[in-house]
Amino acid sequence: METQTKNETLISKEQLLAHWQGHRALTRRVIEAFPEKDLFNFSIGGMRTFAVMAAELLAIAGPGVKGLATDEWKELDEKDPSQGSKAKLLEFWDKTTAEIDEFFPQISEGRLQETMLAFGQYEDKGYCTLLYFIDNEIHHRGQGYVYLRALGIAPPNFWER
Amino acid sequence: METQTKNETLISKEQLLAHWQGHRALTRRVIEAFPEKDLFNFSIGGMRTFAVMAAELLAIAGPGVKGLATDEWKELDEKDPSQGSKAKLLEFWDKTTAEIDEFFPQISEGRLQETMLAFGQYEDKGYCTLLYFIDNEIHHRGQGYVYLRALGIAPPNFWER
Structure with missing residues (x-):
């Protein structure tokens, strides 16, 4: 040690x-910026749709903060809970936001x-695990920016949080 | 306070x-993964080439760590120093790596x-400034991943550092 x-x-x-x-909050605005059909269907180079990426982020963030707080971990479940609805995806997003606010201080x-x-x-130190959650979101959100640009949509400013 | x-x-x-x-180190491998002509020419949706993004990252990282260490700041100079050469870009990358190792402990x-x-x-607390440097790199590198996929090239694994 x-x-x-x-x-x-x-x-x-x-x-x-x-x-x-x-x-x-920025990722939420990126989700919002997608037309619903493109959120669930558009992709580049055989990659996943932004909805599927967002579902991965949801699968990590809520259960991840609980795991950090309680050391109880379940297997990752990346199933998209939104059933093709942007409003539903944003609802899950906000639910996770509240979970993070609840568990992070614990x-x-x-x-x-x-x-x-x-x-x-995934064995690692806690700070690496937490930074991975954040970095992985930045990484995929950056990919969402390219999708939006390819769709002719201006993404939200990266520096506004 | x-x-x-x-x-x-x-x-x-x-x-x-x-x-x-x-x-x-991961971003370096992403630069390496680009064919030289695509590094300097390929883009999607009117965005910048990955070389131009990498030049931005270079403009931030070396002068940025010096600024954090010494509080001497110059204006950002995002001019691409590599003159169309991937080898040159990687050389500047490695020079910056050494600068970070030198100045960060200071x-x-x-x-x-x-x-x-x-x-x-850019007024902010030091940790916000530093995290911005890192996050901005993750953001643009994620965009580089889409470029590579669009070019039919498998990018390096995100989780390998």
Whole structure:
């Protein structure tokens, strides 16, 4: 175990939560920017639709924050719960937003430096797991930006959270 | 100024550096995966080529880490230094990697919680500025993945850093 000679706060827990939720708010606006038919049907180069990517993000975020907070992990279930409805997808999005706000503060002190088996499958330290959740969303949302541009739609500004 | 009641290490400075460099190593492999002509010419939906995006990332990362470490900021200069050469672009990439390794440890304690005017233009706390550098790279690299898929090329695995 590595010794921390000092305990500088690079980013506080509240800041990290706000950072994550800021990204999720932007992703929500990207979902909203898609015409419903393109959200569920458009893709490039054999990739997944943005709805399927968003379903993956939902499968990770809610169960993921619970796993970080409680150490109870289920297998990933990436099934798209929205049944072809953008409104339904956004409803699930908002439900997850509330779950994150509820469970994130319950992540115990030191937890992000512990090694864990996320979703019973991915072994890593807590902070790597959490950053993976966020980074993976940024990654796929960036792909959604290309879909929107290819559809002739201006995406929301990346820097507005 | 907000009071920190405790000083939990969510992520250490060394871990944050490794996280950033891990992302940069992946972006390097994405640059490598492009055929040279497509790196400098291919785009979708009127967006920039991946070379131009990579030039933006270079313009941010090296001068950005110096700004964080020294509080000396110049204006952003996003001119692509590679003159149509993938090898040259990768050479600049590696030069920046070394600059980050040199300057990142010089970021002083408390600095990431200070408010600063990055590039003389973007006011934010240090950690927001740094995370913006990383997130912006993930965002554009995700776009590069779509370009590669559209070109029929399998991109490197996102989870390998």
